[in-house]
Amino acid sequence: MEPQSVLVFAYYFPPMGLSGVQRISKFVKYLPENGWRPHVITTGPIAYYAHDTSLLDDLDGRDIVIHRTSGSDPNSLLKGKGTVKMPREWMRKIMRAVSDTLFIPDNKRGWAKQALALARKLVQEQHFDAIFVSGPPFSAMMAAAKLSEETGIPLVVDYRDLWYGNQFHFYPTPWHAHRHQALEHDVLIHASRVTVTNRRLKERLIATYNHLNFEDVVIIPHGFDPADIPPTQPVPRHDGAFRLTYTGIFYDVVTPIPFFKAVRKVLAERKDISLELHFAGLLRDEYMKAAKKLELAEIIHDHGY
Template sequence: MKKILFIAYYFPPFGLGGVQRTLKFVKYLPSFGWQPIVLTVKPGSYFAFDSSLLKDVPAAVKVVRTGSLDPLRALSWLRHSRKEVEPAEPLRRTLSRLSQIVFQPDNKIGWMPFALSKARDVLRQESVEIVYATAPPFTCHLVGALLSKLYRKPLVVDFRDAWTEFQFVQYPTPIHRFFNYFLEKKVIERAIRVISTNEVLSENLRRAHPGAAASKFTVITHGFDPDDFKKRSVPTSRDKFTITYSGSFYATVTPKHFLAAVRQLLDKEPELAKEIKLVFLGMFRKQNKRIVTELRLWEVVDIRGYVSHSESIVGLLDSDLLWLTLGESKGAGAVTPSKLFEYIATGKPILACVPEGAAAEIVRSTGNGTVVPPDDVQAIKKAILTYYTRYRETYDSTSFLIIFVSFLWFK
């Protein structure tokens, strides 16, 4: 079996969406004749952990873990333990801005010497045919490019998000931006294949680097694993119209417009407070809880916090409507969250509060979703009411049928 070195900073037991794509590639590549060797970090302080994901790593896959000198690693040293961290949004923004001034291309650059050292041992011991790097963090791409050059191995890079045009990056100076563009250019020049998660992102990279051969750019979308949906124990009945969101909120990705729409809907139709439930699966920061309090929505809000991936799948299946949001920001049109494809796999309708772009196109293509601007409260309210009305019509029809059949049976 041919061997491929996978350079992935985010890997189980780390949780959150950035892990899923790499994990599933590692799980299924052996079926196509490729044996992954994963190069990643030792678990330290992070936003969320999900050790249950480790069961998807094939026993034959070697996972090589290293130390690192990135900020979250330093935090784990100070706490003398592996621990989940959840900074308040203002603090997260401040730390992010400081990080973008000091660390280039990102604050995982301190992992680079550790990764290169361990990779050297792997490449000397194993007959690796391809070096594969997935990002963010884009330090992974630098590690991959250097290994490719030093050991003359073909390089494949996977852009889960944009690099230079990443939606949440604010470059402190034009020099910072140019330096990142220069690094991105060198990586793309070195790679034999440049994978993106959607056509918008791929086209943006092609336009930004016209000197690169168009043939090296390709798209492998996110997806879902059918195994994750097998034999899930889901409640068979719900007494409320349940809207579920899976994921975190940060920067411009916020629940405030959606919650404001629900508040307006309840002000107009107070009786719906007993009919609707909003479920949030994932980290829900204090400032977002304050929004719930200010809008007097605790009666309909159910915050479950970060749960395992398998529990999140059950939560999606136990819903009537799935909510997706992306904030209005630079580059947001090139983003397709991995959870979108799990939403699609459930067969549930999707309310996508997203800007025009890749995610909006995918939702429309399913024929089972509605796209509205992320900050259009009136459009969100209208969409929720439309889906609730359909739910009531189906629920009432089903209830009547059950009563009618029961009457005939016991007559």
Template sequence: MRTVLILAYYFPPMGLGGVQRPLKFSKYLPQFGWRPIVATVKDVSYYSQDRTLLEELPEEVVVSRSGSLDPLRLAYCLGKQEKPIGRTRGRGRSLAQWMLFPDNQIGWVPFVVMRALHLIRRYAVDAILTTSPPASSHLAGYLIHRLTGLPWVIDFRDAWTGGEFDQAPSYAHRWLACTLQQHFIHRATHVIAVSQDIADGLTDTLPGAPPVTVIPNGYDSADFAFPVNRAPANKFILTYCGALNAARNPEPLFQALQRMSAQQTNLADLLEVRLIGEDLGLSVETLIRKYKIQHLVTHFGYLTHEKAVTQILAANALVLFITSESHQVKGVPTGKIYEYLASGKPILAIAPDGAASDLIKRYDRGQTIPPDDVHQIAMALGTWIRQYGAGDLPEYPVEDEPIRPFSRFQLTDQLAQILNHVVTP
């Protein structure tokens, strides 16, 4: 069995969607002849924790945790264990953006490089895989690649420059980031992107760049294998699962619910909306009170991944929020969309035209309505409630055949083929 060193700052026990991709790759790579050695950071102050995710890893996977001087690790060491300071507002955030390049995790780089060199000697590593964000993982991967000569695969889970998480405070910072990205891509043995939009952005802006392979996010069949308590038969359950922030804002749905509630006084007897996910600065509870829909909407906050998937399967329909007009946000489908598709539930996408809406249309799994069309959102939801009451609500098989190419197992097979290629003389 060959060995791959995976550099992933975001890795369980941290929660949220960013940890799923390196976790699932690590889970399934041994079945394709690759043993993952994961180099990550020690415990940090972070939005959410989900230690149950570590139980998914097979015994042969090694997880090695190094120290760091980045803000999240320092906050944890100072006793702030639950919430990060990485997205604080005001002067502290601006100062960090100016001083910490390419991102806040630059303080992890020297620690993980030293740890990686030790792991390479101990486990006879054959290849390196770095995944971002943070971009600092690619900086560390570049240094390790130069020091060892090992094949190096770069994985972009999000765009580094110009993407949703690009917070460069000046033209000079952005120019330097673009220059560094171009240098890394030309030095890498292979480049992977999570979406075609990111892949096109890399090849279009970097003359002479090597081809970029698209390996999208996906769903794990094992997550759908446990028993589920179905929704109560007398009430239509609409569920959202994912982070809630400015780019994924439920306010258009809240406006539609307020309008529906004014027209139908018994709406709470027919409908329940469940929001599953961390509130990242949106003040969801305040919005619920603002629109006077406390009787309709429950915000559960962050749940473990297993419980979140259980909520998806227990729902009658699912709702997706993409409320940003940013090309970078629209062009990268949220990772949760693949679990939505695999669940067999109809999907109401409150979103502009983009990658997520294209997937829903391609597989005919629901409908997409622009965020500013509150009337149409209310009409669509009202139709589904009536269809549910009449027993006519559309539902599809769990893991239907057209969706199976997005299984984490098959996607990891693609990664293994790339790793096989880069180590073949």
């Protein structure tokens, strides 16, 4: 039986790295096994905080078609820099505030415009049974909703993060907040189904938009690919150390510094405790400096991304 075709809008896609890329990359990887041939519209070469070619290798040999298009977003304009260092948190906040003030819904609008143009061309050339888009960026959701409106192709919208009402978003004026909500409402009006990562996201969307009901929003939590973790036997350890591991990145109010201070206090009170702190992801220099100031550098193991 001929597989059905789905057109996927995914700005964050291999060879980019980090968590937002992994979710969509794995969705796309396993769609062919479930009767769907994905055509992915994603970005061309860009500057980003992490690149992971193994995620792209993971898709080789599968019934997946990747279409790349560049835009006028900041990452595309800085593509010559390749993998760039994550800015200090105070600088990131300033950059985010400026972006949230000037660009609605986000600074990926230039790419979304090019992605929509490419998508229109593709739907003229072949048949698609569904459109799938994951956000952020939410400008990609707008492009996918526009295509669904024009063609009548069913749309599935995937939320990795909340759009309107996100605690990390900066709304400089009430108009900005209202505009974000109006744009999101327009996207959801055209969605046949909505997928989210957790129950809280589902509850917020249903409470905010009256036309959504319980069946409209489906929870697909973050998971892992068993193929990435081959079967192994546990390795016994006899050194008595207690190991704590954090995977991911820190940003905005999510910071390890209060945790570092608590660990410092515990170690001062309990000389008999042996601790190891492991970090896999991106640990900014400013956090390592804070750890050194608290004399914790010797127990921290930064595995990088």
